[in-house]
């Protein structure tokens with residue numbers, strides 16, 4: 310592992326916006342009808358030297374922590390797992406009882422990845438991506454694996470403090 314992590318700071322916001330544009334097509338994320346912008350989020354960024362190679366952002370709401378984005382540009386080296394662990398650690402430190410996230414019906418890799426790391430299927434929000442597309446028209450009709458992109462899948466993990 311040649312990468313290292315540090316907490317996201319205000320100084321990182323321009324770079325995070327660019328990172329999201331490059332990896333998700335825009336400067337904001339839409340989940341369950343809510344627009345999330347980098348300035349409202351906590352998180353960690355991962356570096357290899359000066360280069361950004363990944364990051365995780367999350368948001369606290371009551372006793373919940375919601376993961377808003379997770380990206381690893383060095384797949385299969387443990388970076389995604391490390392970022393998830395950092396978010397769980399932050400949620401516990403904040404006293405959260407649950408950590409959850411939304412992924413989409415086409416992202417078979419993410420569905421496997423999260424379940425192998427202790428997350429469980431919590432809900433299927435049928436057609437929710439079709440609604441998000443009204444806010445963010447760049448969301449493609451066909452997603453990963455050639456699958457029509459239309460539903461949000463919520464996964465969560467209960468946290469025992």
Ligand SMILES: CC(C)(COP(=O)(O)OP(=O)(O)OC[C@H]1O[C@@H](n2cnc3c(N)ncnc32)[C@H](O)[C@@H]1OP(=O)(O)O)[C@@H](O)C(=O)NCCC(=O)NCCS
Nearest residue numbers: 379380381383384385386387388389390411412419422425
């Ligand atoms: C999902 C994602 C974050 C995973 O990141 P990652 O850095 O590949 O994650 P890891 O390396 O920790 O784990 C991936 C696999 O590599 C394996 N792995 C971990 N460390 C390894 C190592 N040192 N050597 C070889 N393999 C390793 C893990 O066992 C894991 O396999 P498994 O899921 O079958 O157990 C990444 O694929 C990604 O950014 N995807 C695109 C964006 C996305 O879909 N984000 C989630 C949307 S909600």
